[in-house]
Amino acid sequence: MSDDVADVLIIGAGASGAAVAWSLAETRMRIVCLEQGDWVNPSAYPTNSANWETQAFGPWNIDPNVRGLETDYPINNDDSECAVVNFNGVGGSTVLYGAHFPRLHPSDFKVKSLDGVADDWPIDYATLEPYFAENDRMMGVSGIAGDPMYPPKDPPLPPIAMGLVGETLARGYNKLGWHWWPSDSAIISEPYEDRDRCLYLGPCMSGCSQGGKSSTDITYWPKAVQRGVELRTRCRVREVTLDERGLADGVVYYDENGNECRQRAEIVIMACNGVGTPRILLNSKSSRFPDGLANRSGLVGKNLMFHVFGYVQGVFAERLDSHKGPVACCILSKQFYETDAARGFVRGYNMQIVRGSGPLGTAMAGFASGAVPWGKGHHEAFAKQFDHTAAIGIVGEDLPEEHNTVTLDPELVDSDGIPAPKITYKYSENSLKLMQHGLERGEEVMRAAGAADVMSAGPVRPSGWHLMGTARMGDDPATSVVNRWGRSHDVKNLFVVDGSIFVTSGGVNCASTIQACALYIADSIKKNLTNLFD
Amino acid sequence: MSNEPVLNDSQRALLPALLDTIVPASAEREMPSAAEVDFDAYLATQGQGAVPMLQAVLESLGPGFADLSADERHARLSELQSQQIALFSSLLACVYDCYYQDPSVRVKIGMVRGPVFPQGNEVAQGDLSLLDPVIENADAHRYRAPR
Ligand SMILES: Cc1cc2nc3c(=O)[nH]c(=O)nc-3n(C[C@H](O)[C@H](O)[C@H](O)COP(=O)(O)OP(=O)(O)OC[C@H]3O[C@@H](n4cnc5c(N)ncnc54)[C@H](O)[C@@H]3O)c2cc1C
Ligand code: SF4
Numbered sequence: 001m002s003d004d005v006a007d008v009l010i011i012g013a014g015a016s017g018a019a020v021a022w023s024l025a026e027t028r029m030r031i032v033c034l035e036q037g038d039w040v041n042p043s044a045y046p047t048n049s050a051n052w053e054t055q056a057f058g059p060w061n062i063d064p065n066v067r068g069l070e071t072d073y074p075i076n077n078d079d080s081e082c083a084v085v086n087f088n089g090v091g092g093s094t095v096l097y098g099a100h101f102p103r104l105h106p107s108d109f110k111v112k113s114l115d116g117v118a119d120d121w122p123i124d125y126a127t128l129e130p131y132f133a134e135n136d137r138m139m140g141v142s143g144i145a146g147d148p149m150y151p152p153k154d155p156p157l158p159p160i161a162m163g164l165v166g167e168t169l170a171r172g173y174n175k176l177g178w179h180w181w182p183s184d185s186a187i188i189s190e191p192y193e194d195r196d197r198c199l200y201l202g203p204c205m206s207g208c209s210q211g212g213k214s215s216t217d218i219t220y221w222p223k224a225v226q227r228g229v230e231l232r233t234r235c236r237v238r239e240v241t242l243d244e245r246g247l248a249d250g251v252v253y254y255d256e257n258g259n260e261c262r263q264r265a266e267i268v269i270m271a272c273n274g275v276g277t278p279r280i281l282l283n284s285k286s287s288r289f290p291d292g293l294a295n296r297s298g299l300v301g302k303n304l305m306f307h308v309f310g311y312v313q314g315v316f317a318e319r320l321d322s323h324k325g326p327v328a329c330c331i332l333s334k335q336f337y338e339t340d341a342a343r344g345f346v347r348g349y350n351m352q353i354v355r356g357s358g359p360l361g362t363a364m365a366g367f368a369s370g371a372v373p374w375g376k377g378h379h380e381a382f383a384k385q386f387d388h389t390a391a392i393g394i395v396g397e398d399l400p401e402e403h404n405t406v407t408l409d410p411e412l413v414d415s416d417g418i419p420a421p422k423i424t425y426k427y428s429e430n431s432l433k434l435m436q437h438g439l440e441r442g443e444e445v446m447r448a449a450g451a452a453d454v455m456s457a458g459p460v461r462p463s464g465w466h467l468m469g470t471a472r473m474g475d476d477p478a479t480s481v482v483n484r485w486g487r488s489h490d491v492k493n494l495f496v497v498d499g500s501i502f503v504t505s506g507g508v509n510c511a512s513t514i515q516a517c518a519l520y521i522a523d524s525i526k527k528n529l530t531n532l533f534d
Numbered sequence: 535m536s537n538e539p540v541l542n543d544s545q546r547a548l549l550p551a552l553l554d555t556i557v558p559a560s561a562e563r564e565m566p567s568a569a570e571v572d573f574d575a576y577l578a579t580q581g582q583g584a585v586p587m588l589q590a591v592l593e594s595l596g597p598g599f600a601d602l603s604a605d606e607r608h609a610r611l612s613e614l615q616s617q618q619i620a621l622f623s624s625l626l627a628c629v630y631d632c633y634y635q636d637p638s639v640r641v642k643i644g645m646v647r648g649p650v651f652p653q654g655n656e657v658a659q660g661d662l663s664l665l666d667p668v669i670e671n672a673d674a675h676r677y678r679a680p681r
Contacts, residue, residue: 045651047649047650047651048649048651049649050635050640050648050649051580051631051635052649052650053631054580054627054631105677105678106677106678106679106680107677107678107679107680109680110680110681113680113681114678114680114681124680144662144665146669148668148669148672148673148675148676148677149675149676149677150677151677159659159662161657161658161659161660162659162660163657163658163659163660164658164660166660167660167661167664170660170664170665171664173668174664174667174668177667177671179668179675180665180668181665181668182662182665199651199652199653199654199655200654200655200656200657201650201651201654201655202650202655203650209651209652210651210652210654319644321644321655321657323645324655324656324657325655325657334675335675338678358634359630359634359640359643359645360627360630360631360634363626363630363634364623364626364627364630367623367626374556374557374611374626375555375556375557375558375608375611376558376604376608378556378557378558379557379560379563379565380560380563382643383563383643386643387643387644
């Protein structure tokens with residue numbers, strides 16, 4: 001296969017890889033995508049079994065170090081206050097994501113101009129607006145138009161039912177006069193294209209058996225493959241290689257049996273996420289790039305951002321049916337999204353209302369907190385908690401700091417011997433103050449909504465689901481890795497389309513913006529095809 | 535012959551007392567005890583991995599455990615909890631996992647009997663007129679436009 005040259009080679013078949021593949025496919029170029037994981041069979045998801053909760057804690061764990069599948073790579077989180085979570089397979093982390101689907105706000109792209117911190121993005125909300133809309137249509141997004149916290153937008157499907165959890169907390173927000181709105185959700189509330197609607201099973205974060213959740217293995221990929229994209233699974237890329245002109249000319253990868261293979265290409269696109277992409281770039285060393293490919297700025301792997309995450313839980317006297325319905329998609333509040341100097345920190349956070357746990361989660365969490373004893377009194381205490389809780393996730397903006405990094409671990413390797421990523425990460429004082437504020441305001445909402453008991457915790461460690469900043473976008477090659485349309489400043493036929501390119505994190509979940517960026521970069525590639533290498 | 539570890543007869547004889555101590559029946563709530571659900575079937579199908587843990591627990595409780603009063607059994611298990619918290623947590627996770635999968639238990643706590651897919655759940659849309667105050671107050675909630 002070594003003299004087989006693809007026009008475009010995409011590495012990673014997750015949220016961004018799928019979007020860029022689908023969009024580029026209309027050019028009829030020969031597009032190959034290499035993905036280290038497999039297609040997931042929906043009948044393998046835990047909700048097909050009564051013991052779905054145990055499976056979600058074990059073989060379907062969101063932490064790859066616990067899951068430990070052959071298709072996963074280990075991640076050294078020892079020097080990090082936050083542990084990375086992900087999924088490796090067709091669909092990438094969207095296979096396990098919560099599908100809460102807010103866009104970054106207009107202000108998020110301009111935090112330097114507005115608040116004097118970090119940097120502005122070289123692009124803005126208006127640049128991405130058509131791509132957000134296209135992505136909403138492609139993924140199948142449910143929501144309701146009119147949220148004053150955004151410029152006008154119109155989700156293609158009506159909102160996911162907010163149920164008693166949403167209603168109860170909405171009353172709390174109204175009592176306080178605070179903003180709230182039904183979440184934009186990458187979950188289909190009605191049949192859409194060839195997919196049937198969400199069945200309100202609950203545990204979307206261990207995979208959706210129904211296909212109601214818009215993971216890219218069932219949205220973009222079937223259409224991209226139909227358009228002629230070749231998606232090759234169980235292919236784990238070790239490094240991107242260069243030709244004598246200093247252009248990327250392909251990759252070296254390992255197939256399912258550990259054989260070393262080569263795929264040549266005219267254009268290489270990295271879509272391995274904010275940890276996987278810097279890992280492979282740093283591992284692609286050459287005499288031209290002794291510190292890793294596309295790394296003349298020295299910024300590959302630096303400025304890692306997660307989002308600081310904590311939660312507030314309320315227990316209510318009345319039954320809320322909280323185990324029913326998509327756990328991460330209900331309503332949200334942006335009351336504290338923007339900077340207010342009086343609060344003692346800059347930027348802000350999203351309050352994401354989260355539904356309740358299943359019975360095993362309720363009993364075990366109750367054991368840990370002391371709220372649900374084993375033995376005498378178990379049933380009474382269990383009944384007070386199960387289906388009687390609601391939670392608020394506090395998702396706060398994490399500003400970029402160069403000392404938060406992805407590097408190559410000197411010892412740990414994956415099953416093919418490729419160095420594992422090592423995460424070095426510490427929450428800033430700003431993040432911790434923001435979190436404290438969020439937890440206190442969350443408690444206020446719970447009380448206003450009538451919660452009998454309220455507890456809160458944050459930052460929470462296994463919350464590294466949003467991986468951003470490690471190959472940042474910018475106009476200046478000295479302070480950024482890729483330009484305003486995702487092209488490496490150093491290697492003209494190398495692109496990055498995943499969360500690595502984020503300049504700042506915003507205070508909302510990032511999948512929608514990652515995909516809008518990927519579609520925008522694909523369009524930029526199409527527009528510049530004739531002068532791509534100038 | 536499989537090499538899977540199995541509980542021996544004396545260990546099996548202690549199991550009901552152990553299960554009943556962790557989740558006793560509640561007449562008032564009409565909930566069965568964990569000793570009344572099919573723990574054997576659970577062990578045979580899903581819980582094989584838990585057998586060494588159960589053996590360690592049952593060995594540490596000793597053969598007289600079943601003859602103790604309910605309060606004494608509770609005290610004995612509390613002792614185990616304070617001495618070996620990791621072992622005890624695994625024990626709880628295993629017993630709750632089995633108990634809360636039992637179809638009769640699930641129905642009593644308001645869940646569907648078996649796997650949640652494909653049956654699914656009904657969730658009410660909720661009262662969207664609750665948004666009226668947010669809409670009426672839209673100017674106070676307007677997004678911040680960059681300069
Ligand atoms: C449990 C969980 C919950 C989440 N909830 C939400 C949510 O509610 N809302 C939201 O917006 N976001 C959520 N996220 C985050 C969201 O899923 C990610 O931000 C998004 O999927 C990232 O897209 P990506 O394309 O950058 O990477 P991914 O989707 O992670 O895809 C990367 C792909 O690259 C492949 N890959 C990596 N390295 C290699 C290699 N060397 N060779 C070949 N293939 C490789 C991986 O196997 C993977 O399939 C969640 C994530 C998780 C894990
Ligand atoms: S709640 Fe809806 S989206 Fe989530 S797993 Fe169930 S059917 Fe899928």
